[in-house]
Amino acid sequence: MKNVLITGGSRGIGKACVYEFCKRGYRVFFNYNNSQSEAEKISADTGAVMVQADISNSEDVINMADYIHTNYGRIDILVNNAGIAQQKLFTDITENDWDRMFDVNMKGMFLVTKAFVHDMIINQSGKIINISSMWGITGGSCEVHYSASKAAVIGFTKSLAKELGPSNICVNCVAPGVIETEMNSHLSDEDKESLCDETPLFRIGKPEEVAKTVAFLSSDDSGFITGQILSVDGGITI
Secondary structure, eight states: OOEEEETTTTSHHHHHHHHHHHHTTOEEEEEESSOHHHHHHHHHHHOOEEEEOOTTSHHHHHHHHHHHHHHHOOOSEEEEOOOOOOOOOGGGOOHHHHHHHHIIIIIHHHHHHHHHHHHHHHHTOEEEEEEOOHHHHHOOTTOHHHHHHHHHHHHHHHHHHHHHGGGTEEEEEEEEOSBSSGGGTTOOHHHHHHHHHHSTTOSOBOHHHHHHHHHHHHSGGGTTOOSOEEEESTTTTO
């Protein structure tokens, strides 16, 4: 049985990934930061192991890795999903806004990957899937810091894929479009309708559709795919 760790697994796409991987027979660990009650419900429902950590804090990440390694062994698949978003005019973005965005969306990904990549290098096998965004590809107005952090995820993915390829580790990225999650709950019905109009498939995506893509990239069927950015966006970035 392979072990998979999903960061940000208590909500949205991460939560859908927890359910999808459990359904497929993996041993699932998921990280959460503040959503303890939701994490407890998911753990009770699926049997997945919940681990609290602020992934932007190196000490928290080290403790999370020590807990998993001591009690369960290595991680075979890492899903770097945890992230935050914020809509602001560029002129209103503060230095703290910028730093927090990159601390969670990029530094957190770096810290978690660094904590578990040795498992994969030693085993000469592994899968890392990083969650970016359509805005990391196209850029989003009033989301400069978010878009920049998600573009950095893409650069991180491609570089790491080249470096870890000789160790038989595949590193890929999923760039979701507009998905029905709490992160997009602020959108008005008018906004959603407008986004649907811009999408060739003429609808908003579901977290489960992203989770199935992540699961594919984690499977043996994707063994010759690495360094790729797979858009799950209904065609909106075409």
